[in-house]
């Protein structure tokens with residue numbers, strides 16, 4: 001099968017298309033013919049070995065010394081079940097599924113295997129669910145199981161009540177676009193903070209108010225019951241400047257737990273909201289697998305709107 005292989009840590013062109021062995025599903029695994037994956041920020045960070053200085057040795061032990069141990073990146077996917085291991089009961093050949101691959105990665109390929117349900121943890125084993133009825137496979141691959149599940153997990157910590165004022169800082173990224181829609185679905189009055197180019201997008205996601213951070217300081221004026229830094233760019237003290245007394249400050253990197261993901265129940269919850277029309281995936285660009293290098297180059301600039309999908313032929 002064709003796959004984009006990460007041949008070393010480095011710039012986007014370390015990703016090279018190769019013919020590799022098709023994976024064989026284990027007893028509790030599902031073999032998926034991948035239709036769409038993404039150039040996820042996490043894939044870009046692994047490929048470029050973008051790791052804080054103090055964590056580099058540990059990261060090499062976990063990820064691989066000179067290149068990723070799992071050289072086929074790709075942490076989210078949507079596709080069609082091609083075959084199942086003998087213990088699999090939740091999925092069958094022909095089902096259209098989407099999900100998070102976990103640390104095994106592997107979605108930058110024509111076929112990938114994912115456990116039907118996590119055995120150790122979501123981070124290690126990933127998670128799968130049936131494609132929402134009203135989403136294409138491209139849309140289903142676009143962050144529902146990663147940014148969406150992360151936004152849900154973090155926002156739940158604030159136990160948002162109807163009518164509360166929630167500010168989402170970094171409202172145009174993967175986590176941010178889902179956070180705006182989720183907070184809205186919980187009944188909050190939502191303010192999204194983004195740059196000028198993304199104001200209309202964030203408004204279209206249902207934000208009641210949008211602050212263009214290039215023109216206005218979000219901490220001046222209104223104060224909020226919840227401030228969620230969904231892009232991880234604020235210091236805690238800066239984020240708290242906009243909080244009401246007893247308000248809740250959330251940071252995507254500190255409050256999401258390690259390794260991304262969520263739980264299969266979270267995917268079911270998100271699927272319900274999608275099918276009710278309360279949440280949608282934002283797709284900025286779509287590249288064929290043959291242009292994975294260009295897709296990574298674009299995402300690396302740090303300004304994608306929602307998601308960059310990579311489609312198989």
Ligand SMILES: NC(=O)c1ccc[n+]([C@@H]2O[C@H](COP(=O)([O-])OP(=O)(O)OC[C@H]3O[C@@H](n4cnc5c(N)ncnc54)[C@H](OP(=O)(O)O)[C@@H]3O)[C@@H](O)[C@H]2O)c1
Pocket residue numbers: 041042146147148150169170171172173174175176193194195196197198213230231232233252253256260261302303304305306
């Ligand atoms: N995505 C996940 O599944 C996941 C899971 C766990 C943790 N995280 C963490 O969550 C953070 C966000 O990840 P992501 O995947 O959502 O990122 P992303 O999609 O790559 O974020 C890109 C967006 O961030 C906006 N942005 C960049 N700098 C900004 C700033 N200073 N202020 C406000 N907005 C800014 C960009 O718009 P402008 O450039 O126009 O402002 C762009 O739309 C990362 O730290 C990541 O490690 C992500």
